Amino acid sequence: MALDVECDEGADALWLARRGCQVTAVDVSEVASRRAAGVAAADVRDRLAWARADLTVTxxxxxxxxxxxxxxxxxxxxxxxxxxxxxxxxxxxxxxxxxxxxxxxxxxxxxxxxxxxxxxxxxxxxxxxxxxxxxxxxxxxxxxxxxxxxxxxxxxxx
Ligand SMILES: C[S@@+](CC[C@H](N)C(=O)[O-])C[C@H]1O[C@@H](n2cnc3c(N)ncnc32)[C@H](O)[C@@H]1O
The missing domain is CATH 3.40.50.150 (Vaccinia Virus protein VP39)
Incomplete structure (x- = not known):
């Protein structure tokens, strides 16, 4: 399981998922998380979890x-x-x-x-x-x- 910290629109998370990783991708921005979830291609959707969090606080x-x-x-x-x-x-x-x-x-x-x-x-x-x-x-x-x-x-x- 990989954690992509501050994933923004999810390019790194997608890259990892396409190489077989199970990825949790986190960003503080609701907009970033929403866009990332939107672009995630169907081929890796089951390997990606998107979350909104401020990792400096939580x-x-x-x-x-x-x-x-x-x-x-x-x-x-x-x-x-x-x-x-x-x-x-x-x-x-x-x-x-x-x-x-x-x-x-x-x-x-x-x-x-x-x-x-x-x-x-x-x-x-x-x-x-x-x-x-x-x-x-x-x-x-x-x-x-x-x-x-x-x-x-x-x-x-x-
Ligand atoms: C420069 S982008 C990094 C993007 C991506 N990791 C990349 O390499 O392209 C910074 C991202 O960090 C997020 N961010 C900033 N502070 C954060 C925090 N405390 N916790 C989680 N994400 C945060 C912003 O919303 C933004 O999407």
Missing amino acids: PPSARAFDLVSVHCFPLRREPEHKALYGLQDAVAPGDTLLFATQPLPDSSAADYYQPDEIAQLLGPAWEIQVNEERARTTPAPAGTHHTRDAVLRARRRS
């Missing part, structure tokens, strides 16, 4: 997912890291936490977590498998300058 179920996938989520830094730890806790033992985002400009980096900082906060219960900035292999989306991603993939030790 953490996902603990140890419930074999993949927690967080793409381009502006997760605001907190002194106690409560929301971040809530997302980490959702990963089952032996399974995977994936964070990917565009590297932030210096003006925003003070306010939002970047994957490398999350890697530092994970601690010994996790194996860091990927922690790097990399060039995209596809052109930047229309109207953006996003050509690089910061990527963290970590596995919770069993």
Whole structure:
């Protein structure tokens, strides 16, 4: 079971479902959830569950997912890291936490977590498998300058 955090209109959730994953896709926006449910193709409808929730307030179920996938989520830094730890806790033992985002400009980096900082906060219960900035292999989306991603993939030790 995969959790797509802040699924927006559901592109990542669909991608995962089409590769055989059972996916719970969550977004705080009612509009996003409704649109996502609307576009979900019939071929994967039985593998997708859409939910509306603010994951910084209501953490996902603990140890419930074999993949927690967080793409381009502006997760605001907190002194106690409560929301971040809530997302980490959702990963089952032996399974995977994936964070990917565009590297932030210096003006925003003070306010939002970047994957490398999350890697530092994970601690010994996790194996860091990927922690790097990399060039995209596809052109930047229309109207953006996003050509690089910061990527963290970590596995919770069993
Ligand atoms: C930049 S989009 C990310 C879209 C998607 N993950 C992707 O990679 O294309 C940010 C999404 O996060 C959602 N979001 C923002 N804060 C949230 C929160 N606290 N809990 C759940 N979703 C949230 C917004 O509604 C929006 O759909």
